[in-house]
Amino acid sequence: xxxxxxxxxxxxxxxxxxxxxxxxxxxxxxxxxxxxxxxxxxxxxxxxxxxxxxxxxxxxxxxxxxxxxxxxxxxxxxxxxxxxxxxxxxxxxxxxxxxxxxxxxxx
Amino acid sequence: xxxxxxxxxxxxxxxxxxxxxxxxxxxxxxxxxxxxxxxxxxxxxxxxxxxxxxxxxxxxxxxxxxxxxxxxxxxxxxxxxxxxxxxxxxxxxxxxxxxxxxxxxxxxxxxxxxxxxxxxxxxxxxxxxxxxxxxxxxxxxxxxxxxxxxxxxxxxxxxxxxxxxxxxxxxxxxxxxxxxxxxxxxxxxxxxxxxxxxxxxxxxxxxxxxxxxxxxxxxxxxxxxxxxxxxxxxxxxxxxxxxxxxxxxxxxxxxxxxxxxxxxxxxxxxxxxxxxxxxxxxxxxxxxxxxxxxxxxxxxxxxxxxxxxxxxxxxxxxxxxxxxxxxxxxxxxxxxxxxxxxxxxxxxxxxxxxxxxxxxxxxxxxxxxxxxxxxxxxxxxxxxxxxxxxxxxxxxxxxxxxxxxxxxxxxxxxxxxxxxxxxxxxxxxxxxxxxxxxxxxxxxxxxxxxxxxxxxxxxxxxxxxxxxxxxxxxxxxxxxxxxxxxxxxxxxxxxxxxxxxxxxxxxxxxxxxxxxxxxxxxxxxxxxxxxxxxxxxxxxxxxxxxxxxxxxxxxxxxxxxxxxxx
Numbered sequence: 001x002x003x004x005x006x007x008x009x010x011x012x013x014x015x016x017x018x019x020x021x022x023x024x025x026x027x028x029x030x031x032x033x034x035x036x037x038x039x040x041x042x043x044x045x046x047x048x049x050x051x052x053x054x055x056x057x058x059x060x061x062x063x064x065x066x067x068x069x070x071x072x073x074x075x076x077x078x079x080x081x082x083x084x085x086x087x088x089x090x091x092x093x094x095x096x097x098x099x100x101x102x103x104x105x106x107x
Numbered sequence: 108x109x110x111x112x113x114x115x116x117x118x119x120x121x122x123x124x125x126x127x128x129x130x131x132x133x134x135x136x137x138x139x140x141x142x143x144x145x146x147x148x149x150x151x152x153x154x155x156x157x158x159x160x161x162x163x164x165x166x167x168x169x170x171x172x173x174x175x176x177x178x179x180x181x182x183x184x185x186x187x188x189x190x191x192x193x194x195x196x197x198x199x200x201x202x203x204x205x206x207x208x209x210x211x212x213x214x215x216x217x218x219x220x221x222x223x224x225x226x227x228x229x230x231x232x233x234x235x236x237x238x239x240x241x242x243x244x245x246x247x248x249x250x251x252x253x254x255x256x257x258x259x260x261x262x263x264x265x266x267x268x269x270x271x272x273x274x275x276x277x278x279x280x281x282x283x284x285x286x287x288x289x290x291x292x293x294x295x296x297x298x299x300x301x302x303x304x305x306x307x308x309x310x311x312x313x314x315x316x317x318x319x320x321x322x323x324x325x326x327x328x329x330x331x332x333x334x335x336x337x338x339x340x341x342x343x344x345x346x347x348x349x350x351x352x353x354x355x356x357x358x359x360x361x362x363x364x365x366x367x368x369x370x371x372x373x374x375x376x377x378x379x380x381x382x383x384x385x386x387x388x389x390x391x392x393x394x395x396x397x398x399x400x401x402x403x404x405x406x407x408x409x410x411x412x413x414x415x416x417x418x419x420x421x422x423x424x425x426x427x428x429x430x431x432x433x434x435x436x437x438x439x440x441x442x443x444x445x446x447x448x449x450x451x452x453x454x455x456x457x458x459x460x461x462x463x464x465x466x467x468x469x470x471x472x473x474x475x476x477x478x479x480x481x482x483x484x485x486x487x488x489x490x491x492x493x494x495x496x497x498x499x500x501x502x503x504x505x506x507x508x509x510x511x512x513x514x515x516x517x518x519x520x521x522x523x524x525x526x527x528x529x530x531x532x533x534x535x536x537x538x539x540x541x542x543x544x545x546x547x548x549x550x551x552x553x554x555x556x557x558x559x560x561x562x563x564x565x566x567x568x569x570x571x572x573x574x575x576x577x578x579x580x581x582x583x584x585x586x587x588x589x590x591x592x593x594x595x596x597x598x599x600x601x602x603x604x605x606x607x608x609x610x611x612x613x614x615x616x617x618x619x620x621x622x623x624x625x626x627x628x629x630x631x632x633x634x635x636x637x638x639x640x641x642x643x644x645x646x647x648x649x650x651x652x653x654x655x656x657x658x659x660x661x662x663x664x665x666x667x668x669x670x671x672x673x
Binding site: 029032033035036038039043046047050051053054055057058060061062063066077078079080081083085 | 169170171173174175176245250252253254256291292298299300301303306307319320323327581582650651653654659660
């Protein structure tokens with residue numbers, strides 16, 4: 001009686017396993033195809049990236065930026081004599097200023 | 108009857124099985140090796156790994172040399188179907204004459220290049236023609252996005268990406284990489300399966316000491332000077348006097364490394380390191396330094412130059428103006444030839460030679476660029492009778508602009524002879540620092556006291572009464588020296604009266620030097636003096652460079668902060 005049940009189960013299990021192996025294998029191959037397609041896309045994107053990087057580097061060259069900004073926007077290279085450098089303060093400047101003022105009022 | 112049929116049938120079956128058995132034996136044992144090789148060829152696709160040179164960036168990471176992926180056109184002569192009409196269309200797409208295109212197709216063989224590294228739109232036009240026997244392969248093309256900028260430093264590569272000049276050549280070992288093969292499995296329809304291997308091999312990246320912004324400022328001002336003085340050539344080098352890092356280096360004439368073949372070879376020469384010139388008065392610093400180090404003179408030692416001329420080995424050398432009695436400091440400030448020769452005579456040829464060599468004259472600086480020359484100064488035993496009157500004023504000596512800049516940098520940095528260099532780091536493709544090329548030890552060649560004394564003397568050159576007045580930068584003190592040297596006429600073998608080299612070399616801010624710079628203008632027209640021709644170029648570059656680097660002006664740079672009350 002037991003062998004009458006087990007035998008078909010074993011056969012079914014073997015068939016199922018065989019089917020599973022084939023199914024898994026086909027999925028692995030499909031994945032490999034997908035990966036290959038993605039790799040091709042990646043190569044294309046990298047190629048595009050290189051072209052864009054080159055274009056960006058070319059556009060951002062100092063000569064082009066200066067020519068474009070001075071012509072269209074009226075920008076000029078800063079005159080060093082007209083640049084004022086302010087020394088860094090340890091404390092916040094407005095706070096210190098108000099404190100000094102208070103001291104002056106209430107000695 | 109049935110038995111007979113059964114025998115025939117069973118015999119046929121046995122023979123059939125036997126035939127199948129034999130065939131299987133042939134396929135699986137006898138022809139196994141041949142067939143498995145054939146199957147491999149059909150199922151495995153082999154491709155070359157794409158080898159890409161590393162990129163070159165400036166000190167702030169801005170790309171100066173990178174790679175583009177372009178398509179190259181090849182043909183398979185055995186399968187090529189190209190009639191006259193097709194050849195015309197192909198030539199038109201490539202903007203060439205049909206006969207030029209056809210000349211590239213050999214009569215036999217399976218592979219020949221027709222055009223390398225085509226622009227994208229040209230490749231598209233050719234693809235649309237659908238000519239059988241033509242194919243495309245992707246190749247890397249070196250691209251210099253800033254065009255002419257820093258071309259003499261970067262150099263360039265050939266069509267096979269072989270290095271030919273500049274950093275490309277000097278650092279090829281790091282920039283290039285090795286390739287190899289990558290294997291893909293493919294099915295009957297030719298679709299490939301992933302190999303999981305990166306198909307691109309990248310070389311290491313090179314970080315330059317150059318700053319693109321400073322390089323641009325230098326080249327812009329150099330172009331202006333070339334036009335202003337209708338000069339034959341010019342060079343400017345800007346260096347950090349403490350580290351030897353070259354911040355900018357430019358020459359005129361120049362070239363675009365994207366099309367180096369469009370100019371003559373001489374335009375591609377890096378004159379700043381490959382060409383020697385007689386440094387003229389800028390060489391007087393060596394006599395001055397030697398005399399202070401050897402205690403032959405002090406800054407206030409008096410020299411009588413009132414005669415306005417001096418005899419050296421039968422040759423009379425004159426000053427531009429008659430000066431009277433000058434202190435040692437004034438001899439340098441006014442660039443008195445008579446004073447310098449007098450000091451030179453006191454020093455003697457052995458000590459002049461010793462200090463010239465000590466300061467790197469006649470020796471390569473060791474810059475990491477190809478083609479550097481050493482220049483020369485004759486050893487004392489080979490000096491002629493007139494040499495003692497020529498060498499102290501920078502004649503009979505050949506130096507490169509870089510050598511002269513290095514001498515002045517030694518004054519700026521307190522007496523150390525730095526090694527100029529253009530590359531600071533080598534970085535792997537994944538961003539790791541493989542090698543830092545900064546020098547760890549620098550040799551001190553003169554005392555810091557002498558350097559300080561001479562710094563003061565060089566400051567006076569740019570002050571009222573000095574020859575380099577027009578190099579002064581508003582808001583900061585400049586220390587430097589002008590130079591005006593005659594060029595030898597190769598026909599007469601005598602100094603030309605029309606052709607000069609005008610130069611100015613110095614550093615700024617004088618007391619806390621950030622930039623050391625030399626400007627050399629070859630054969631200016633209209634004016635000849637270094638103080639008139641080269642010094643203003645120094646001033647204009649220094650002004651903008653200090654602004655670009657955000658270096659505050661000297662003592663008055665800081666304004667009193669405004670106090671804002673609540």
